[in-house]
Amino acid sequence: MFIQVPKGTQDILPDDAPKWYYIENKIREVLTKYGYQEIRTPAFEYTELFIRGIGESTDIVTKEMFTFPDRKERSLTLRPEGTAPVVRAYLENNMDRASKVVKLFYIGSMFRCEKPQGGRFRQFNQFGIEVIGTKSPEADVEVIMAALEIYEKLGLKNLEIVINSVGCKKCRVDYIQKLKKFLSNKKDLLCLECVKRYEKNPLRVFDCKKDSCQKIMETAPMITENLCPECKLHFEEVKSHLDDFKIKYHLDPKLVRGLDYYTKTAFEIVGKGLGAQNAIAGGGRYDDLVEELGGKPTPGVGFAAGIERMIMVMNQQKINWPKPKCIDIFIVKVSAENKDTAFRLLQKIRNSGLSADLDYSNDSLKSQMRIANKIGARYTAIIGEEELSKDMVTLRNMQTKEQKKVKLDEIEKELKKGSGLNI
RNA sequence: GUGGGCGUAGCUCAGUUUGGUUAGAGCCCUGGAUUGUGGCUCCAGAGGUCGGGGGUUCAAAUCCCCUCGCUCACCCCA
Structure with missing residues (x-):
């Protein structure tokens, strides 16, 4: 271990x-x-x-x-x-x-x-x-x-x-004396623990869960009566x-x-x-x-x-905990060749104030989509040859499956529209 | 500190009574079906010092001893 x-x-x-x-x-x-x-x-x-x-x-x-x-x-x-x-x-x-x-x-x-x-x-x-x-x-x-x-x-x-x-300080001392006096001739009826308590802190005898001790304490003087x-x-x-x-x-x-x-x-x-x-x-x-x-x-x-x-x-009580915030946008690259662009875009999106992440591996697009789904990303931004040639990404709303091509500079604007993809 | 229950895959557990081939299931994970698109489905795969050590035995997850950990109760407290 x-x-x-x-x-x-x-x-x-x-x-x-x-x-x-x-x-x-x-x-x-x-x-x-x-x-x-x-x-x-x-x-x-x-x-x-x-x-x-x-x-x-x-x-x-x-x-x-x-x-x-x-x-x-x-x-x-x-x-x-x-x-x-x-x-x-x-x-x-x-x-x-x-x-x-x-x-x-x-x-x-x-x-x-x-x-x-x-x-x-x-x-x-x-x-x-x-x-x-x-x-x-x-x-x-x-x-x-x-x-x-x-x-x-x-x-x-x-x-x-x-x-x-x-x-x-005052009334407790008086009370403890009174309680000790009450218990002094009943010591042999108390359990072993309570005899110790009697010496150390007689108030604790009240806490004992044994019936025999409880019974004795029923008639004991109460602190509230002796304040x-x-x-x-x-x-x-x-x-x-x-x-x-x-x-x-x-x-x-x-x-x-x-x-x-x-x-x-x-x-x-x-x-x-x-x-x-x-x-x-x-x-x-x-x-x-x-x-x-x-x-x-x-x-x-x-x-x-x-x-x-x-x-x-x-x-x-099955209280509903607030849901933690999910990532706004997960960048997905079609092939390893888009890696650098993806990395630059990632940081750019983060700098704009949105949360973003990507998978650094060269795994398949499908696998990257799975990750996006698993972490609950609201959107994915897909980068491939087609998009790169036009300086765009494919922005996909993971809930509605709607997607559209968006200029790199306009991703932020698109997401901040509020309702998100309304395309 | 005292007493009971439990430790098998990342998670939840079966198998232990009555020792016997390569230790199982579900979920999760990975890959594929679908060569640029997640969840659902199907298929395949990965993953285990059976908590650890010692003993008995031809043979131990299984029996015995020790130990560590978790858990519940007592004590006490948040």
């Missing part, structure tokens, strides 16, 4: 590439309308950024990062997510001084060293947005609406919004704005996200029929992150969305 792509990576082949730029353009179009500006950060950062940003005990940091030393033994890591780098860039470039609220978006590859699975890759692409500098619940809602509009414009259907509040007044009010306002815009959502007090920096609002957008990896976007508020990374206390909110998973949903 030849060398293959590394595990969990993939080639985007010419047939699929247009899907990607179609999606990327739509993302840029919608987010620009919402007042966001694009930012591009490096593919790797100093490892410490992610340890401090995402959290030392998270799965991403403990077992999923591509980490390697540079030549001076400084530890680098391929970015596993986009928020920490954006906040780093925000601080490093003093963006807080330019305006009070900064609204950024990014599109790019992320890297996590996990075992690949349906909808899960080691290099995958996300787009995401970050609103830094406001604690207004309107920002939380705007972020969700921006994501929804992108999905809607691309034709995605059957999406569900799941939302929760995970509280702030401090500020968090409770914030959550109420977020919900009422969503109601106001008639955006349907599903409240899930058990939704806990895997990154430590989330506070208050946490949400996911879930696609149906995607298998186990069904979250196409996830995000929330991170009011402590900027400070964690060395800035002044500054609130923020955002989300990250998986582009591969979007494409999976779109393919599954």
Whole structure:
């Protein structure tokens, strides 16, 4: 076997590439309308950024990062997510001084060293947005609406919004204590995994799929019942704005996200029929992150969305992708003697702004016509003795089969007539 | 990291249970029928280390062991 792509990576082949730029353009179009500006950060950062940003005990940091030393033994890591780098860039470039609220978006590859699975890759692409500098619940809602509009414009259907509040530093600590207390005398009833979770992050016990653990958690205290007044009010306002815009959502007090920096609002957008990896976007508020990374206390909110998973949903829902543009004109030479003329004409047509191509081989006319047909050329320009003697080509409309002789100089004019060959 | 399924032509797959001549089909590709004209049809042709290595055997795509890859689920996430 030849060398293959590394595990969990993939080639985007010419047939699929247009899907990607179609999606990327739509993302840029919608987010620009919402007042966001694009930012591009490096593919790797100093490892410490992610340890401090995402959290030392998270799965991403403990077992999923591509980490390697540079030549001076400084530890680098391929970015596993986009928020920490954006906040780093925000601080490093003093963006807080330019305006009070900064609204950024990014599109790019992320890297996590996990075992690949349906909808899960080691290099995958996300787009995401970050609103830094406001604690207004309107920002939380705007972020969700921006994501929804992108999905809607691309034709995605059957999406569900799941939302929760995970509280702030203060009320979460109180709540976790309460939850631990509740679980402490039930530890022997929990599964092995959940006993570990109890120690590490008791909120995750809610996620366990085992019936026995679920049963115990039914009577557990809920975070939403234990929010401090500020968090409770914030959550109420977020919900009422969503109601106001008639955006349907599903409240899930058990939704806990895997990154430590989330506070208050946490949400996911879930696609149906995607298998186990069904979250196409996830995000929330991170009011402590900027400070964690060395800035002044500054609130923020955002989300990250998986582009591969979007494409999976779109393919599954049989969305009509825009057709890629075909070549305008394919030059066909009757014999090898017309090669030079054909080559010169080719470049001339290209210089006029039309797309053109030809087959460089000396294959038969029939074979060249087949190629023209296969690549979907709108017209062929046939060059032979007969045409050359009059400084003309035979222009053939490949759809209608109509053809006529046209002066070399008038090919461009002929094609640009609009309806094309009307002969 | 744990567990299941699968690797045969560029693609989709048959053949593996029960080892037995030159490993098949459809699509795709190339050429011809049509000597200056594509798609449809017909004809012909090309294309394979049967994922890789080792073992058993007179004989292995087929049985055994190892390995690599893909895939699904768990964990977690986009």
